Amino acid sequence: MRSATSATVAAFAAAVGPPEAGAVAAVGGRTQWGAGGRVSADAREVHAPAGIVAVEAADMTVRVGAGTTVAELDATLAEVGQTVALPAWDGATVGGVLAVGHSGLRRLGWGPVRDVLLEAVVVSADGRVVKAGGPTVKNVSGYDLCRLLVGSLGTLAFVAEVVLRTRPLPQSERWLAGDADAFALVERLHRPAAVLWDGTTTWVLLDGHPADVAAEAELAGLAEADGPPDLPGPHRWSLRPSELPALGAGAGPGPGRFLAEVGVGVVHAERPPPSRPIDDHVVELHRRIKAVFDPDGRLNPGRDPLAAAPARAG
Amino acid sequence: MEGATPSIAGGRRRQETAGVEHEERRDAATLAADLRAALAPDRVRTAGVELGLYGRDASVMSGSAAAVCFPLTTDEVASAVRVARRHGRPFVARGSGTGLAGGAVPVGDPVVIVTTKMDRILEVDPVDRVAWVQPGVVNLDLTRALAPHGLHFAPDPSSQQACTIGGNVANNSGGPHCLAYGVTSAHVLALEVVLPDGSVTLLGGLDPEPAGLDLRGTFVGSEGTLGIATRIAVRLTPDPPSVATLLLDFMSVDDAAEAVSGIIAGGLLPAALEMMDRRITEAAEEFVHAGYPTDAAAVLLVELDGLPAGVEAGVERVRAIGLAHGARTVRVAADDAERALLWKGRKSAFGAVARLAPNYYLHDTVVPRTRLCEVLRQVYAIAERHDLGVMNVFHAGDGNLHPLLLFDAREPGVMDRVHAAGEEIVQVSLDAGGVLSGEHGIGLEKRDLMPLLFGPDDLDAQARLREAFDPDGVANPTKILPAGSRCGDLQSVPEGVWV
Numbered sequence: 001m002r003s004a005t006s007a008t009v010a011a012f013a014a015a016v017g018p019p020e021a022g023a024v025a026a027v028g029g030r031t032q033w034g035a036g037g038r039v040s041a042d043a044r045e046v047h048a049p050a051g052i053v054a055v056e057a058a059d060m061t062v063r064v065g066a067g068t069t070v071a072e073l074d075a076t077l078a079e080v081g082q083t084v085a086l087p088a089w090d091g092a093t094v095g096g097v098l099a100v101g102h103s104g105l106r107r108l109g110w111g112p113v114r115d116v117l118l119e120a121v122v123v124s125a126d127g128r129v130v131k132a133g134g135p136t137v138k139n140v141s142g143y144d145l146c147r148l149l150v151g152s153l154g155t156l157a158f159v160a161e162v163v164l165r166t167r168p169l170p171q172s173e174r175w176l177a178g179d180a181d182a183f184a185l186v187e188r189l190h191r192p193a194a195v196l197w198d199g200t201t202t203w204v205l206l207d208g209h210p211a212d213v214a215a216e217a218e219l220a221g222l223a224e225a226d227g228p229p230d231l232p233g234p235h236r237w238s239l240r241p242s243e244l245p246a247l248g249a250g251a252g253p254g255p256g257r258f259l260a261e262v263g264v265g266v267v268h269a270e271r272p273p274p275s276r277p278i279d280d281h282v283v284e285l286h287r288r289i290k291a292v293f294d295p296d297g298r299l300n301p302g303r304d305p306l307a308a309a310p311a312r313a314g
Numbered sequence: 315m316e317g318a319t320p321s322i323a324g325g326r327r328r329q330e331t332a333g334v335e336h337e338e339r340r341d342a343a344t345l346a347a348d349l350r351a352a353l354a355p356d357r358v359r360t361a362g363v364e365l366g367l368y369g370r371d372a373s374v375m376s377g378s379a380a381a382v383c384f385p386l387t388t389d390e391v392a393s394a395v396r397v398a399r400r401h402g403r404p405f406v407a408r409g410s411g412t413g414l415a416g417g418a419v420p421v422g423d424p425v426v427i428v429t430t431k432m433d434r435i436l437e438v439d440p441v442d443r444v445a446w447v448q449p450g451v452v453n454l455d456l457t458r459a460l461a462p463h464g465l466h467f468a469p470d471p472s473s474q475q476a477c478t479i480g481g482n483v484a485n486n487s488g489g490p491h492c493l494a495y496g497v498t499s500a501h502v503l504a505l506e507v508v509l510p511d512g513s514v515t516l517l518g519g520l521d522p523e524p525a526g527l528d529l530r531g532t533f534v535g536s537e538g539t540l541g542i543a544t545r546i547a548v549r550l551t552p553d554p555p556s557v558a559t560l561l562l563d564f565m566s567v568d569d570a571a572e573a574v575s576g577i578i579a580g581g582l583l584p585a586a587l588e589m590m591d592r593r594i595t596e597a598a599e600e601f602v603h604a605g606y607p608t609d610a611a612a613v614l615l616v617e618l619d620g621l622p623a624g625v626e627a628g629v630e631r632v633r634a635i636g637l638a639h640g641a642r643t644v645r646v647a648a649d650d651a652e653r654a655l656l657w658k659g660r661k662s663a664f665g666a667v668a669r670l671a672p673n674y675y676l677h678d679t680v681v682p683r684t685r686l687c688e689v690l691r692q693v694y695a696i697a698e699r700h701d702l703g704v705m706n707v708f709h710a711g712d713g714n715l716h717p718l719l720l721f722d723a724r725e726p727g728v729m730d731r732v733h734a735a736g737e738e739i740v741q742v743s744l745d746a747g748g749v750l751s752g753e754h755g756i757g758l759e760k761r762d763l764m765p766l767l768f769g770p771d772d773l774d775a776q777a778r779l780r781e782a783f784d785p786d787g788v789a790n791p792t793k794i795l796p797a798g799s800r801c802g803d804l805q806s807v808p809e810g811v812w813v
Contacts, residue, residue, distance in 0.1 A: 058579035059682045059713075081581055102523065112522070114531055115500050124775065131772045134749035136680040138497065138712040140486045140535050141750040141760075141767055142794060143776045147499065147531030151523075157775075168581035190555050190621055211623035238523035242441045265522040278525055281515035285782065286526055292778035306526040 008049035008065060009160045013123045015046045016158060021127070023298045026158040028096025029069060031089045034234075035100045036153040036303040043301055048095045048160050052076050060166045061118065061135060066095025066159040082166040085110040095159045101151025102236065105228055108186075108263045109193030109207065114150040116164050122149065122157035125294040135163045148289070154300040156293040170207035176217055177203045177225035183245055186263040189216050195262040196228055199248040202262075203228050232257040237267035278306055342380050345401045349383050349425065352393035357384040357431070368408065368426050372473075374675065374729075375416035375758050379406070380423040384431045388506060388514055388544040391427060395542070396512040398425040404788045407538040409450065409481030412473040414676055415757030417485065417537040421792045427542060429480045435459055436545065443550040444503055444520055449480025449543050453487075456548070465550040468495035471753070472664055483543050486535030488753035490586040490660070491617075493711040495551060497753065499534040506545035507533060510784035520547060532779065537755050538790040540783040554585070554619035558629045559653040561645040562636040563610035567591055567694075567706075570612035571687035573639035574710040577616070578683045580635055582628055586617040587711025593670070594663050594705040594718070601666035604659035610642065614710065615660055663707045664718075671703060671720035675732050679743035680752040683713040692742040693717045700735040714752035715743065740766065756794045764796055773799040 016024055025043035050067035057080040064073055070088040077083050086097050087104030098120075103113050119133040132145035149159060173193065182197035185204060189195075194205040204220055205228070206213045237255060239247075244260045247267065256270030267273075286306055290297070342360065349358040359365070359382045370376045380403055385391045398405040404424040411418055420426050432448035435456060439445065440463045447456060453474040457466045469482055470489035477487070483505065488497040495501075504518035518530025533540050564570040570589055577587060590598065591612045599606040606613060614636070618628040633644045647653040667674050681689045690706065693715065697704035703720030719735055721728045740750060740763055750760050750767050764773060777800035783789075 056682065056684070058575060058684045060578060061682075101528070107522070111496070111500065114528055115496055124771070128771045130775045131768065132775065134680075134767065135747060136682060136713055136749050136752070138488060138492070138680050138709070138714050138752040139749045140497075140753055140755050142756055142764060142773075143779050144486070144499065144532055144535050145775060145779065147528045147534075148779065150531075151526075151528055156527075168583060190552065208621060209624035209627055212621035215623070216621065236523070238519075238521040238525075240442055240520045242439070261522075276525060279515050281509065281513050282517070282526060282529065285509075285515075285529060288782040288785075289527065289779070292782045293775070 006053070006161070008051070009121055009123075009129055012046065012049050012158070012160045013127055013129050016123045016127050018127045019125065019296050019298060023301045024158075025300050026095065026099070026154045028067065028093035028099070029089075029091035031092040031096065032100045032102065035102075036155075036305055037307045038302050040301045046158070048093070048158065050093075053161065055080060057082065061137065061163055062166055063135070063161065063163045064094055065161050066093065066098070068094050070094055070097060077166055078169065081169050083169050084164050084166055085116050086113060086164075094162060094164070098150050098159055098162065099152065099154045103266070105196065105261065106193045106205065107261065107266070108195060109191055109205075110167065114147055117146045117150055117162055118165055119163035120146050120149055120159050121161040122159050124157050125296065125299050129160070130157065133163075137165055151305060153303045153305050155290060155303050155305060156299070158299065172210040172213050173205060173207035174213050174217060175203060175205050175225040175227050176220055176222035177201060178222035180221050182262045185220055189220060192216070194228070196259055197244070197262050198229065198257075198259045201229075229259060231268040232259055232270050233268060235269045235272045237269055237273040239265045239267060241265045345397070345403065345425070346381050348397045348401070349381055349394060352397050353383055353385055353390050357386070358382070368411075368428070369420060371408070371411040371413045371416060371418040373414050373416040373419065373757065373759055375419045377420040378423060379420040379426040382426045382428060384428050386431055388508065391429075391542055391544050392508045392512050392514055394425060394427050395508055395510070399512065399788060404791045406790050407480070407484065407542040409478035409484070410452070410473075410476045412477045413481065413485060413755065413757065414678070415751070415755045415759040417755050417757035417790070417793055419758055421758070429542070429544075430478065432480075432544065433478075438463060438550075440465060440550075442520060443552070444547050445550055446545055446547050447479050449478060449483070449546060451479045453477050453479060453482060460550060463550070464553045466553060467548055468492065468501050468551045469498045472661060479546055479548065480543050483534050483546055484536070484538050485753065485755045488709065488712070488714065490588050490709060492753075493587055493709065494583050494585045494619075499531055501549045501551070502530060502534050502546060503549050504547035505530055505533055505543045507541040507543050509541045510786065510789040514544070518547070535755070537757060537793055539780055539793055541789060556622040556625045557585070557617065557619045557653065558625050559647040559656050560614075560616045560618075560629060560632055561606070561647075561656055562614040562616065562632075562641040563607045563643055564612050564614070564639070564641055565610060566640070567612045567690055568687050569640040570614055571690055571710070573614060573636050573641065574686055575684050576635045576639055577632060578711060580631060582618075582631055584616050584628070584632070584711055585619040586615065587709070588615040588660055589613070589706065589708055589710035590615070590660065590663065591706045593703070594667070594707040597666035597670055597705075598659040598663045600669065602655070602658050602662050604655045606659055607643070615656060660707070667705070667718060667720070670705075671722060673721050673723045675719045675721070675736060677715065677717045677719070677736055677739050678751050678754040679715050679740055679748055681713045681715065681743050681746045681748035683711070685746040685748070686710060686713060689715065689742055689746050689748070693739055696735050696738045696742070700731040702731060702735055709752070712752060713748070715739075737763070758793060761792075761794060762796050764794075764799075
């Protein structure tokens with residue numbers, strides 16, 4: 001068996017400590033600190049190790065400490081023409097964006113955050129170092145604990161070090177904007193990286209071979225743009241893609257000022273989302289899963305993956 | 315035991331009773347009668363020959379079932395689970411039985427719940443690009459039904475003419491086209507499941523960020539140990555506007571393997587990147603006459619898709635990388651018919667093997683793409699040491715090896731050599747930084763090899779997850795995790811299983 005424990009991971013495990021060490025909160029870049037509710041003030045703060053352990057450029061994977069910022073990781077990967085499909089909000093850490101699980105604006109083209117994580121070395125609630133998943137791009141060896149960890153808000157274990165799937169940086173990319181029908185565009189274009197809509201204006205991000213980007217841009221019939229608009233906030237809605245057109249109709253309380261990720265269903269909105277009923281059996285499964293992984297409730301107390309709360313400060 | 319209502323309290327009971335919640339186990343005749351009352355008389359089978367048939371899957375392992383039933387609806391699946399529990403029996407879900415790791419082999423005289431009669435495509439929504447299907451829908455049938463919409467279901471395992479979507483979910487199945495598009499987990503949005511206590515719920519959702527933990531992703535690949543999927547919302551992928559398929563042939567396996575590493579390292583993301591060595595290429599060529607070069611040491615089948623300029627540039631990059639690594643010829647399929655023919659050879663490869671040996675054992679490990687060449691060399695050396703024929707046809711772009719060991723099961727003692735060689739192949743894959751399985755799963759086949767990849771604390775975490783879903787250990791017990799994975803776990807190796 002290959003040991004995943006390095007000195008920095010062991011030090012992080014020691015900082016988390018045994019159950020007697022009491023409540024602990026894992027802190028990343030605090031960019032989505034409100035997600036899932038506030039952590040109890042009496043929880044002791046710990047920080048996952050930072051630093052890039054190994055860039056496996058030829059294998060399109062990278063091993064990195066969870067405390068590393070996504071921006072630093074992306075800068076290092078850019079040197080070998082690669083990137084990771086994680087949102088690089090200013091100061092956000094790899095561990096933080098995995099814990100929250102929210103994707104960035106390129107999800108339509110690049111896929112969700114949960115598909116990026118291949119292996120996670122975590123510290124369990126009793127201070128042990130535990131490995132989930134494996135370093136290869138394909139792996140069905142046992143239960144997919146990595147999927148369970150993404151979006152778990154650090155309530156089941158604290159991520160210390162991860163192996164992520166990288167992807168080639170696009171050869172070219174171009175933002176466009178205009179008043180074309182966003183919903184028709186998402187059907188007509190082939191795998192655009194993003195299609196955004198605020199009820200009036202449509203933004204499109206195309207990436208790929210320059211000639212393809214040019215041809216798709218012509219098809220889209222939009223003007224060049226500098227980039228996406230500022231995201232309304234602080235709320236984040238999750239709708240079926242086919243529910244998005246109704247956002248512009250102004251029925252019900254509505255999102256207020258919004259920007260919808262067309263073809264995905266994420267809506268960045270001023271107002272909170274309508275509450276969603278959660279099946280009792282799902283609630284019960286959450287309770288049992290929390291009970292087996294963190295029986296004393298010492299990891300990020302106060303956070304609840306089922307709780308709706310704005311991720312970003314307003 | 316009084317009132318065996320499924321409950322979490324059963325978790326404590328489990329430790330006392332070694333794995334399966336034992337209400338007084340009643341006789342098989344009463345079990346069959348109760349199942350018939352819950353389903354329909356003609357959809358419950360207990361005849362010896364049928365129990366024997368459902369005692370196996372496509373692996374070399376076998377077990378025995380107490381009864382086999384064929385539900386039509388979610389309610390019937392839930393009823394079957396509850397009947398099994400009332401009788402103190404575990405249950406095992408089963409699709410077409412094409413699994414290679416023994417995941418559907420019944421252990422401990424369970425009720426086998428076969429989903430193949432739940433074979434309807436319930437809804438296709440081209441706007442949300444999602445289809446709701448029952449678990450018994452055959453993979454290829456789904457993709458054929460989607461063709462008029464310009465959409466498809468991306469996972470395409472070699473068994474796609476027979477395997478079911480439910481089975482794909484259970485095993486997190488892959489296939490050649492999962493290189494760019496991802497395995498089943500990336501293509502399942504929501505699952506209606508019958509949990510091990512017989513209750514029904516929905517995991518995941520059609521919106522991008524369903525509330526709570528990703529229980530959908532956790533369920534996919536759990537090999538029937540967390541419950542039974544009864545309705546599945548699969549993500550549909552738009553057919554690419556442009557596709558190119560290339561065949562490159564090499565005079566050495568090393569060169570072909572190095573070319574694969576070169577293509578991945580070159581930042582290309584082919585839709586598929588498959589490798590076949592000489593013996594399998596010969597067999598496939600005799601079988602389908604795809605025009606494969608039978609004197610080459612290895613061929614690569616590479617597919618690029620997307621928008622036309624990117625595909626065209628990709629073809630030239632692959633050609634250049636191939637030639638730089640010693641490719642003898644690079645053939646680009648001229649049209650869809652030629653593309654289909656090139657793929658037909660690859661997809662018929664396993665069928666073609668029957669001409670070479672009475673039996674074969676198909677392995678499944680993954681190694682980093684940079685280590686393919688050295689691991690392949692070791693695979694050939696291992697087979698030679700054990701005096702077994704071997705051929706390699708595999709998802710090279712993922713590093714997902716599929717060595718086939720050829721043998722004649724009538725030869726005395728040959729299975730020992732086959733198993734020994736298999737374990738060595740697993741070990742060299744792990745030594746290269748790889749994993750136990752890329753797409754076939756752990757099941758029974760690799761259960762006892764799990765400690766080679768995971769330490770006691772790692773296995774304990776997996777066992778905890780299972781316990782949260784199935785505190786009484788009734789859903790496909792004894793699979794995936796070796797005995798003793800969880801503290802206080804008294805589960806023992808069942809009798810009557812030939813592993």
